[in-house]
Amino acid sequence: MAEKLVWGIMGAANIAIQKVVPGMLKDASSTVRGFASRDATKAAAASEHFGLATSYGSYEALLEDPEIEAVYIPLPNHLHVPWSLKALAAGKHVLCEKPIALDADEAAQLVAAREKSGRQVLEAFMVRQHPQWLRVREIAASGEIGDVALMQTTLSYYNVDPNNVRNKADIGGGALYDVGCYAVLLSRFVFGSEPLRAVALVDRDPVLETDRLTGAILDFGDGRQLSFATSTQLVPFQRTQILGSRGRIEVPVSLNAPQGETTAVVVDLTGAIDGSGIRTETIAACDQYTLQTAAAVRIFRGEEQPEFPIEDAVLNMRAIDALYRSGRSGGWETI
Ligand SMILES: NC(=O)c1ccc[n+]([C@@H]2O[C@H](COP(=O)([O-])OP(=O)(O)OC[C@H]3O[C@@H](n4cnc5c(N)ncnc54)[C@H](OP(=O)(O)O)[C@@H]3O)[C@@H](O)[C@H]2O)c1
Structure with a gap:
């Protein structure tokens, strides 16, 4: 070796x-x-x-x-x-x-x-190396849940410490930079294409001036969209839903998969409203940082060769730029 x-x-x-x-x-x-x-x-x-x-x-x-x-x-x-x-x-x-x-x-x-x-x-x-997301991308691409049209993600935590880097507006703090970037990334990862336009509702902390709650939509065209909400001042929560015409995938712990432990991907092909038809796939223990x-x-x-070279990071930032622009303009922004 x-x-x-x-x-x-x-x-x-x-x-x-x-x-x-x-x-x-x-x-x-x-x-x-x-x-x-x-x-x-x-x-x-x-x-x-x-x-x-x-x-x-x-x-x-x-x-x-x-x-x-x-x-x-x-x-x-x-x-x-x-x-x-x-x-x-x-x-x-x-x-x-x-x-x-x-x-x-x-x-x-x-x-x-x-x-x-x-x-x-x-x-x-x-997250792009975690087998749970590789499996989600595989299921979505397989057609098993039909035509995939909607991703919904919520990513929140509560942190009002003015000394935390996340709460300093002048050095890149705020919910969209900190965790909203994952929602954008994972939608591009699962849809396998680039969003065309963006709209966001941004609520800023009056003292910290960071975005503490951002709700947003990315339009991927062909009737596909990501809608997400991200916050630095709500109860800790992370979940992603991916809806297709025939089924649904849920990722219960979207980002902070515990190191060295198993995770779960939930698939529902029945649409039973009481959740009785869900299938839970256990993803083998791993450490996404390793x-x-x-x-x-x-x-x-x-x-x-990198599947995601630094050009991909530029594309992710283009979507984030459009979301921040939309937060200021109040309207749709082209990416
Ligand atoms: N991938 C993930 O799972 C994940 C999770 C959390 C955070 N992050 C990212 O990791 C980065 C750091 O986050 P963190 O929570 O680890 O932050 P942190 O504990 O505050 O660490 C940031 C470090 O940067 C250095 N630094 C240099 N200039 C600084 C300045 N002006 N203000 C504050 N620190 C300064 C400090 O190191 P020295 O004092 O030693 O020089 C500090 O320890 C962020 O970009 C965040 O988005 C990623």
Whole structure:
């Protein structure tokens, strides 16, 4: 087997420490060299937590380490593109958190930077590697539930901490950036096409100024649509329904599938209103962050072409841009 790919972690972020690095450490094709932080003490503590010998007192120092082949970037949203560009320029591959940018034009800079660097840059949408979503896409494409016309997604949680990155409007906070991006992504994933226009009703927190409740529709044409609601200030809930002319698929835990545990995909081909006809498919235990890491390594090594290159991230941002525009204009916006 080829030597393990050497990762560096840019920022001692919660998501890195709680989910992504534990997932990475389980990937047989990866090794994690250390954390970088703006604060050397914090970097050392994060590395020590995982038994890693190396840490870096700045993001620049991480990029200067010739041992590092790839960086994982879990910074706040406004820093995704600037640090991805620096990492590519330093000759590193990049796996960067979602949403890849604040808008599509910013994201598009990564296409040119990837070409120039000869390195890969990927958006870390772990749901695309989770077998539950691969199975949903397979069922939808098989025709088993008939013509698929409607996706409905609700993604909410309650967080009013003004110090949380999600609640800072000037650095890319808000529900649509934070979790609405998944609703957009998964509809494009399941429909296998691009939305044409968008409309959104955006309610902003009067103090934080972030969108705390966004309800939206994406029109995919041919009578197909995504309708979704996403909130930072409602009870925690995640669910997706996909309705076809003959049946329905439900994804009970759409995003935060527990690491290392089974999940369920619910299929109803009977339409019995009392739910008596549902079939529950158990999806084998997995860790979507380990799968995400392994997929990135195969792409970085050139063993696989990305199904979702960074151009896909630009398209996802185009839909998000249109939704924010619609929130301001009050009308349909072309994507
Ligand atoms: N894929 C997923 O499942 C998932 C889940 C949650 C979040 N995310 C994404 O991951 C990213 C980080 O989210 P998080 O919840 O982990 O955030 P977080 O805990 O606040 O971490 C962000 C890190 O960025 C660094 N940073 C640099 N400049 C900063 C600034 N101006 N303000 C705050 N932090 C700054 C800090 O690291 P240092 O102090 O160490 O430099 C901080 O620890 C976001 O883009 C989010 O959308 C993804």
